[in-house]
Amino acid sequence: MALRIYNTYTNSVEAFKPLADSKVKMYVCGPTVYNYFHIGNARPLLMFDIFRRYLMYRGYDVRYVVNITDIDDKIIRSANEEKTSTAEVAAKYTQAYFEDCEKLGIRNPDVSPKATDHIDDMIELVKKLVDQGIAYPAEGDVFYDVKKLPQYGKLSGKKIDDLKSGARVEVDKRKKDPLDFVLWKAAKPGEPSWESPWGKGRPGWHLECSVMSMKYLGNTFDIHAGGVDLIFPHHENEIAQSEGATGTRFVNYWMHNGFLNVDGEKMAKSAGNFFTAREILEKYKPEVIRMFFLLKHYRSPIDFSEERIHESQQALSRINSTLANIDIALKEFQPDAKKINGSTIINNLREQFLAALDDDFNTANAMAKIFEMVREANIIMSAEQIQQRDLEALLRIKNTILEFNEFLGIIESEQNKISEVEQKVYLDILVEVRQKLREQKNWKLADFIRDRLVEKGIELEDRKDKTVWKKF
RNA sequence: GGCGGCGUAGCCAAGUGGCUAAGGCGGAGGUCUGCAAAACCUCUAUUCAUCGGUUCGACUCCGAUCGCCGCCUCCA
Numbered sequence: 105m106a107l108r109i110y111n112t113y114t115n116s117v118e119a120f121k122p123l124a125d126s127k128v129k130m131y132v133c134g135p136t137v138y139n140y141f142h143i144g145n146a147r148p149l150l151m152f153d154i155f156r157r158y159l160m161y162r163g164y165d166v167r168y169v170v171n172i173t174d175i176d177d178k179i180i181r182s183a184n185e186e187k188t189s190t191a192e193v194a195a196k197y198t199q200a201y202f203e204d205c206e207k208l209g210i211r212n213p214d215v216s217p218k219a220t221d222h223i224d225d226m227i228e229l230v231k232k233l234v235d236q237g238i239a240y241p242a243e244g245d246v247f248y249d250v251k252k253l254p255q256y257g258k259l260s261g262k263k264i265d266d267l268k269s270g271a272r273v274e275v276d277k278r279k280k281d282p283l284d285f286v287l288w289k290a291a292k293p294g295e296p297s298w299e300s301p302w303g304k305g306r307p308g309w310h311l312e313c314s315v316m317s318m319k320y321l322g323n324t325f326d327i328h329a330g331g332v333d334l335i336f337p338h339h340e341n342e343i344a345q346s347e348g349a350t351g352t353r354f355v356n357y358w359m360h361n362g363f364l365n366v367d368g369e370k371m372a373k374s375a376g377n378f379f380t381a382r383e384i385l386e387k388y389k390p391e392v393i394r395m396f397f398l399l400k401h402y403r404s405p406i407d408f409s410e411e412r413i414h415e416s417q418q419a420l421s422r423i424n425s426t427l428a429n430i431d432i433a434l435k436e437f438q439p440d441a442k443k444i445n446g447s448t449i450i451n452n453l454r455e456q457f458l459a460a461l462d463d464d465f466n467t468a469n470a471m472a473k474i475f476e477m478v479r480e481a482n483i484i485m486s487a488e489q490i491q492q493r494d495l496e497a498l499l500r501i502k503n504t505i506l507e508f509n510e511f512l513g514i515i516e517s518e519q520n521k522i523s524e525v526e527q528k529v530y531l532d533i534l535v536e537v538r539q540k541l542r543e544q545k546n547w548k549l550a551d552f553i554r555d556r557l558v559e560k561g562i563e564l565e566d567r568k569d570k571t572v573w574k575k576f
Numbered sequence: 577g578g579c580g581g582c583g584u585a586g587c588c589a590a591g592u593g594g595c596u597a598a599g600g601c602g603g604a605g606g607u608c609u610g611c612a613a614a615a616c617c618u619c620u621a622u623u624c625a626u627c628g629g630u631u632c633g634a635c636u637c638c639g640a641u642c643g644c645c646g647c648c649u650c651c652a
Contacts, residue, residue, distance in 0.1 A: 262647090472598050
């Protein structure tokens with residue numbers, strides 16, 4: 105069984121073969137820090153982080169880079185609106201980006217390079233392109249000469265002539281071809297700028313990703329990912345810049361996630377139909393949001409609504425309550441962990457789960473296998489008598505789910521659920537007292553304890569032979 | 577106009593040239609219970625937008641039609 109992924113470059117699912125046997129070099133287009141990122145922006149950050157962690161789980165040594173674009177038109181506009189400097193805007197939202205990622209359970213990349221820290225490298229690349237005659241300066245700007253690269257348009261499947269006829273933008277007269285794009289922009293009054301061989305200016309949008317990805321991952325690396333909207337022109341132009349300069353293949357596998365829509369329309373800051381990740385996190389746990397994304401294949405569009413989020417929450421609590429019930433069942437009987445092999449059915453589900461992820465990271469399919477394990481566990485627990493081998497199966501199911509959770513991140517850790525060991529002790533005493541009250545048929549007081557605990561997030565369940573509590 | 581994708585039960589959503597078309601939410605029954613809540617179990621698509629074609633056989637392949645979405649401009 106080997107990992108296969110859909111490669112936008114070839115428009116097909118391909119066997120994944122990294123350049124170096126067990127090493128994977130991966131780059132994801134990160135945020136432009138001019139605002140809080142919205143829940144749609146969170147999708148690639150979240151899903152590709154999980155993908156990276158899956159690769160690590162599978163034994164790959166992954167070097168993972170996510171850039172931070174901290175200079176561009178939108179940041180300048182934001183700075184003007186907030187009457188502050190671009191540096192301050194960038195600093196504020198860079199911090200917010202890291203905070204929001206942490207809350208969402210997204211692990212830090214190995215490198216988070218900032219565009220403004222790499223201006224010299226960018227100028228070097230532009231120089232190289234100019235020297236090779238692939239780029240040409242014009243009045244302080246520098247343009248990329250698209251005609252010089254025969255493979256231009258390969259990634260997006262576009263032909264230069266088609267693009268021209270569909271162009272909706274007024275063409276800059278200085279361009280040799282309407283598709284030529286700007287590598288270096290001449291400074292305008294009041295805008296931040298850097299010295300360059302072409303005068304003061306700042307980098308064009310696509311430049312930083314070419315420069316920083318190659319700097320940290322090499323001229324050719326394995327995976328480059330981002331939203332589908334980046335295919336053209338951003339990624340197309342990155343290829344042009346990089347391959348133009350190095351003469352070698354830039355990226356082997358291009359992965360693109362689908363959009364998050366609202367009422368069938370793309371969620372976008374410009375459309376105003378967005379919710380920031382922060383807002384959503386105030387209402388829902390990060391695990392719920394992760395679940396929401398995992399229940400769909402990363403390349404499909406998702407329609408966002410509170411109803412969908414709520415469904416994900418319900419689905420997740422099915423897993424959680426089964427895990428909690430397994431814990432309760434195991435608390436009384438300790439199976440010998442060394443002897444656990446699991447039944448064939450559990451082992452099959454385990455294999456199917458991994459096979460699903462190996463099939464172009466089909467998390468929707470994989471999650472179904474988790475639910476099948478959950479049902480297996482529930483069937484075992486609903487039996488009148490639980491045998492030793494059943495307990496072993498339960499432990500096996502629990503361990504398998506927790507093992508996968510290493511990269512899924514949908515199950516809260518025990519530490520989060522129960523912060524203080526002592527609390528457990530007091531809770532047990534309360535439950536014991538309530539049991540005595542129930543034996544005396546003092547329902548009023550017994551219910552009072554139950555209600556008060558619910559207010560504190562503790563749920564009691566009166567079972568046949570005992571009362572159990574759960575934190576929710 | 578060019579390019580790409582999608583249309584599967586009430587809703588969300590996987591999947592496959594022939595085997596029971598996963599799973600989740602919701603709903604309906606049932607179990608448990610002092611009551612409750614929760615939880616669990618069972619059931620919930622003779623059918624995969626429509627119409628043709630290829631095939632022994634298609635929801636899956638091909639063609640057409642209808643509908644939806646994205647990119648072609650900043651955009652995850």
